[in-house]
Amino acid sequence: MQTICVAGVTVNITSGDKEYFHRRYSDYVIEYTDSPDMSIETRYCEKVEEPQGEEVERIRASRIVRLYDGTLCRYIKSSKTGKVPFAIYFTEDYTNVLIELEKDFVFQGLSNREWEYLYTGFMFANRLSLLGGTVLHSSGMAYKDNGIVFSADPGTGKSTHVSLWKERFGNDVAIVNDDKPAVRLIGEQFYIFGTPWSGKTELNINIKKPLKAIFFVERGEENTVEKMSVSDAVLNLSRQLPNPFYDKNIGIRTVKFIEKLYKYNVPVYRLKCSISQDAVTAVYNEVIGENYEN
Amino acid sequence: MRIKDGFIKSNLGEECVVVPVGAQTVDFRGLITLNETGEFIWEILSEDKSLDDIVTALTAEYDIDAQTARKDAQDFVKILEEKGFLED
Structure with a gap:
């Protein structure tokens, strides 16, 4: 795990592709804090399990469910194969984010690393928005x-x-x-x-x-x-x-x-x-x- | 009828604009600009109202007769319906 500070936002971030992202985040690394503004973890999973919860919304291929503890999850499920290529769990204030990607699965032409890059960036942007930036x-x-x-x-x-x-x-x-x-x-x-x-x-x-x-x-x-x-x-x-x-x-x-x-x-x-x-x-x-x- | 959830009105100087947010951005990525009367009707339609309600409000607020108010309201509501901004 790395602790980084980006635009004044402290993030404890655990990468899936550690070698690549540790280098990418290196200029932003600060000392570890146990009270960051947000935490993001990315996991490359052999299989991404379909989240179980109350469906909040379905927009095109995306589904959003609320889990029993209030956590939200956005995911896509293939109507043909039933496969779930990714699931993103997040608290409503984006303080805690877990990104699960099916290992080595190229989804919509993008690799695990590219999806990790995109989703970590989106989640950071959402947290920053709620902090006024x-x-x-x-x-x-x-x-x-x-x-x-x-x-x-x-x-x-x-x-x-x-x-x-x-x-x-x-x-x-x-x-x-x-x-x-x-x-x-x-x-x-x-x-x-x-x-x-x-x-x-x-x-x-x-x-x-x-x-x-x-x-x-x-x-x-x-x-x-x-x-x-x-x-x-x-x-x-x-x-x-x-x-x-x-x-x-x-x-x-x-x-x-x-x-x-x-x-x-x-x-x-x-x-x-x-x-x-x-x-x-x-x-x-x-x-x-x-x-x-x- | 009322304005669907997911449209945020913002007053910037003399301009009044409406921006879609959340799920509304899937079908509409544009912007709505409202003149004074449009903003007035938009505000009314933040709650469930009928065409008659709008006409009554317009004639009370502005120095216009009911016939003119009805035509203005109908024209504006028609645009909102065509753009998909209204729900029953």
Whole structure:
């Protein structure tokens, strides 16, 4: 087991694929605590037993049951084989999470390790939401002390855009998290935090930086930056923040978080851009200032 | 009729938006923006109400006649029904 601290959240985490995840979490390890904010254990099982309890909800292939002790469990059961490829047990506040995966079973094209990565990340995001923070699907970077996040649907080029900043400014740019930085309000300032859940690139650093702006990236021929209307900002944010179908409370927390971003005037922009340094200049001029010298 | 569970209304400045949460996100990943009258009717429909209830509330709140209120209410309710936001 490792004890890690991510965005101020302490997690006692027991991995299934120990070799891989011990390395991945290594920058976040702290001394053991017997009172963490949450505990996550992943087990690779020869067979995942179907949970027995009162069915709370069934949404498409997913079933959610409540066990006799109040613990919830979400799982999928194959209608053809009766096989249960995974079961995730969690308390309503996500303080205790147990992820069971059928050993060596490739489910929907993903391996045990990939499912472990996804579900540990989702469960952490849910716990963080209940603690007042969130995880934003985006590439988060810091130019000096200015945290900027670039969000978009996969394949739009947000990571590529951040790599252009790194190419241009070198060590003045830190890639805080290339896929899912955490965001929290501390006092009256929002910060972005590195987390170990950064997608395949594993680009993340255990730091926090003041959040200066949020950009939603769209491909375009011209490089333009414009402030989003409130409704556009909410629409885009709500699509890239946690809002799982199995727990409306997390979605409600996400809406509250968006309200806080609005209250504290965190600017939300639309960046239409090509893959070029001109796009970096457009953002730089808007967020950092116009006195840029190459 | 009433608004289904799983839609959260939020007032941000002068804008009023409604965001789906939980199971509602399975079928609807968009956003609803409400004008003042829309927000008023939405609030009414947070509880089980009839079209007549809405018309009565609209004529009491706004300086409009019952015929206009009924048409406004019908138009809005029709949109809500088509989008699947209402339940009996």
